[in-house]
Amino acid sequence: MATESEKLIDAIVRLIKGTQEGKIPWTLEKSSNAVRYIAEYKGRWLRLYALEYDYPNLEIIDNSGTTLWTFPQVSGLNDLLSSVRYQTADVKTLLDEIIEDDELEPESQEMSHSV
């Protein structure tokens, strides 16, 4: 039988998977001391943030933003935060655009060898 922390890890891995596959869209919420990310999952709100030099916190919040429950610190929260940052910063699109940008194409071999 799965322990409580194993169940939490199962849930966090599902959130990571859902985030990476775009099934759980996260939005940025700027506050005074930290960048927070919010997502709706089946009618409930999740908030993820990390204060400087601190472990990430994942919370269940109500509609007014009040914390209802904070997930205990378990393995995987850092990975969830990095996946959420990757999604909200739209890194994938930026990388594709940079790769496909003809103006950033390096000069051809022929040109670089010409004197």
Add this chain to the structure above:
Amino acid sequence: MFEWLTLSNIGSVASILGIGLSIYLIYNVREIRKSYLFTARAPALLKSLRTHSSNIKDMLKEFETSIAEIEAELARCSPVLESLRTKVGRQERKSIAEVVQLISANKTLSAGSKDAVWDIYKELLKLEEAMINLQKDKQWER
């Protein structure tokens, strides 16, 4: 009763007790050695495991084009797990063996192996959590 209490019998009993005590001491020395090794090596091994599992998670974003890299990353996990296995107790050894077995069963990946890699990643996280807890427990044993 006292007839039995001869020097020879006392010697025999003492020998048997001595053997028992020696086995107990050997077992304890082995456990202390393992505990010492775990305390010394666990931080680096866990850090390495953390890096590999995080890399696997990142590669899962582009699974189809990262199959070879994921196979390599999984292969890198195995020696770390083997090293951890020799430094932990029986229960943790069993958990590590299960993850090693899962990795071995998925040495060669295909386009349909994405869910299997997610499962390995999940088991690596669970193992990491168990090792972190063990590390915390060991601090109280000193």
